[in-house]
Amino acid sequence: MSTLAPLPPRPTRRPLAPQTIQEQQSRLVSLALLLILTGPGALMLAGLLAAFVQADRTQRRARWCALLGLAGLGVIAFRWGHLGATLASLTRTTQPLLGYLQPSLITPPPPAALPALFAQSWPDVRHFWLTMLLLAPLLALYLQNTRVKTAEDRERERLARDTARAQRALQRAQHQCATAPDAAGGSLVLGVPLGGDLAWSHGAWFTYPAANLGRHLVLIGASNTGKTETSKRLAYGAARTYGWRVFYLDCKGDEATAAEFTTAMHTAGIAHVAHFPSTTYDGWRGDSTAILNRLLAVLDYTEPYYRDMTKLLLSLAVDAPPGPPRSSEELLARLRLEHLLTLYRGHPEAQELTGLRKEDAQAAANRYRSFFRALRGGLDGRWAFEDVAAGYLLLKGLELRDQTASLGRYLLEDFAHYVAVRKPPDERVLLIIDEFPAIAVGGANAATLFEMVRFRGAGVIVTAQSYAGMGSDADRILGAAGGVILHQCADPERLLPRAGLQVSFQRRISVAERGMGRGVKEYALGEGSLAVQDSLKIHPDMVKRLQPGECVVIAGGAAQHIRVSRVRPPRRSPRRSPRPPRPAAPPVTPPLITDGIALDDATRQRCRTVAARRMPPRSSPAVPSPPPEAPAAPTPDPAPPPPRAGGPTPPPEAAAPISGPAAPPSLPRPADPGGSDIAEY
Known part of the structure; x- marks a missing residue:
């Protein structure tokens, strides 16, 4: 069975x-x-x-x-x-x-x-x-x-509370940024800290130390995210707090940024800010080797042969007697073989000129001629980096087109020579290159520039819109920089590992279903687990959601989320319109005594008008000018007649009669016993 x-x-x-x-x-x-x-x-x-x-x-x-x-x-x-x-x-x-x-x-x-x-x-x-x-x-x-509430509802509420808390902190930081000081603890104030483990805060302010600023900085952020404001704040702090020279190389050609940079430098106490190209730059300082390096950085070469021929021609041009060229016109004249043969006549270098083909020399000269003629003498000026405390170099990409990158590289080579040779050893300088990928051939050039000027008292800040925009050698640029500042960008994943990892705890909640059909809901059981793992200190989504003016500062394996404070010019009190002068008090006229001559009201008013016009100011008593001849013997003043019965007493302050021209014969001169203010009519 x-x-x-x-x-x-x-x-x-x-x-x-x-x-x-x-x-x-x-x-x-x-x-x-x-x-x-x-x-x-x-x-x-x-x-x-x-x-x-x-x-x-x-x-x-x-x-x-x-x-x-x-x-x-x-x-x-x-x-x-x-x-x-x-x-x-x-x-x-x-x-x-x-x-x-x-x-x-x-x-x-x-x-x-x-x-x-x-x-x-x-x-x-x-x-x-x-x-x-x-x-x-x-x-x-x-x-x-x-x-x-279900388990999902509780998690959503927790996230909403965290988001609201972060929004309130950001609003407080925005109000606090309006009162940010220039410096705190001897370092420039960059903004208000919002959270992180980078220990550069002093009180309620986040600072950027001078030692780290001198180790260079890479600033990455999309357009309209506050990248330029951060650059201006660093420039202002370097000039105001650290006393450095500051130069801004604008590779995107923004006239508004130029005006804002000038205002920031004026606020920092620098009266004169040089501007290029409105004021032409002197790009011909230094020896022949320095000028040769600048000229070689201008052009790109695809064939080693043409690079070698051009280098030979340029070296002969800059070394020709009587010395290096000091203007673009002089260089272009030397790039003609006939002129070079004339300069090297009787010198051993004349044999090298015979090895150059006229077609190759003409092709190289034409390329440099097109470059310098596009600048219209912009590099033949009178000022250079060592002449001013601050300067703004604007590269007008829409006008220069293909020559923008060449001009930027020329100026960078001149800056490297200025830092290495022409700058005093104890002087510090900061160069900001806005949109550096627009002028760089490759990241190796930026890394080489970082390494050349780091130990000579110069700091360099380069900005770009994304990690991919830094070029194929972006990692070498970032490795040579001492810090990274991230604004909102689309690809922060390759940059955030530089902030380091942290131990995070991942919660797992056990839930049970209740209900039928579509009404099934999951409620927490009160059970769960906690997993420990390493994760990025800064989540990529957090960087992608940054608001304009927010950034993440990364240095030394630590990071800090901050709100950048804008450079605000000092408030000027509005000019008050000058007060109109108070009208002069009318002269006090004592009663007119005419020794029996009666004056009508019209005559009396004319007498007062003439007296007021001829009377000197009350602040300085009238001093009669000395006559051309010796004065006659003084005569005693006539005794004043007795006042009329019932008449007022003359004021004592008008005791001296006012001198004037003789009275007309139609009216006898009235007596002035009380020193009245009326002269004569």
Whole structure:
């Protein structure tokens, strides 16, 4: 007799987390109370509104529900008298039901009387529940905020809290950047730290030390991410705090950046900032070897033969007597074989000229002629790096076209010669090359420049829009630099390992499904695990989401997320318009005494006008000019006649009569006993 195999035991449902169970029980109790207090209509409407609000991720519907709920509260408050009467009537009707809760105080009604009691209280209950429909929007918000959350909901809320916390920190940093000082702890202030392990902060400010700035810097960021503002802040701090010379080589040709750089240097205390090409540059300083290196950096060669022929021609041109060329016109003249033969007549080098083919010499001369004629004498000026404390070299790519890279390399070779030979050993200088890949043939040139000037008191900052834009030798450039600053860019994965790794903890949460069909949800079981692993200190997505003005500074295996402070010119108090001068007080005229001659009002006014015009200022008493001849013997002043009866007393401060021309014969000169301000008419 065959026996049936026992059925496998049904898997038991694993209990949920205690917190989840407690939330479910509390929700059931609250729903029961709401059903009794607000009625099934308000509760069903609130459930529909809660589902409507939950489908919106922008919280706009939640705000509308809050406004509607507040409006409902206002209506209830306005009609509270009628609603209060309904509640009082309902309380009196249902008071016997309290006997079931406290039988010792109130005798409970018999069960047969309950239908009649409910029928008596139903009008008041219906009216109250209909009024509670106005609170359905607020009930929907309550149901939405007190629902039992799934594991996914909890993780999303945690991420939302972290994002909100980061946004608040960024807003505080933006306000704090407006009051950033120039320096802190003896180092230039770059901005406000937001998080990281790079220990360059002093108090509430993130600084960039001079020692690290002298070890060069690579600044990478897409367009309109704040890369130029960071460059200007570093330039301003180097000039203001460290006292360095600062030069800005703009390979993209932005006139607005030139004006902003000039303003920053003026704010740093540098009165004169040289500008190229508005002011022509002297690119012919140094010996023949230095000039030869600059000229060789101008052109690219695909064939070694043409490079060797051009180098031979250039070396003969710059070494020709009486000395190296000091202008482009002089060089172009020397690149003609006939002229070189004339200069080397009687010298052994004349034999080398015979080995040059005229076609090769003419081709090399034509290439340099096109280069220098495109510049229109831009390298035949009077200033160079050693002559100014700050300079802005603008390469107009739209005008120069193919000559932009050649001019940039020429200026870089001259800068290397300035640092190595022409600069005093104890002087520090900073060169910023904006959009360096536009002028570089390869990364090896940048790395060589870094290595040449590092130990001679010069720092170089190169900027690019991406890691790929640095060229095939980008790793060599980054290896020669002492720091990297990352703004928002599309490919930070190759750069972030330079910040180092950190030990991270990865959480794994156990969940269980509850529900049927499409309503299945996953709730946490209260169980999980914690995995330890090494990960990047800076996540690539964080760099890709950086806002304009934010950056990540990487140096020495550490990193710091900061908000860069802009260079702000000092505020000038608005000029106040000068106050108009106060009108002079009218002269105090004593009563006119005319020894019996009566003057009408018009004559009296004319006398006062003439006296006021001829009277000297009150601040300096009138001193009569000495007569050309010896003065006559002084005569005593006539005694003043007695004043009229009832007349006012003349003022004592006008005691000296004012001299003037003789009175006309039509009117006798009136007596001036009291020293009146009237001269004569």
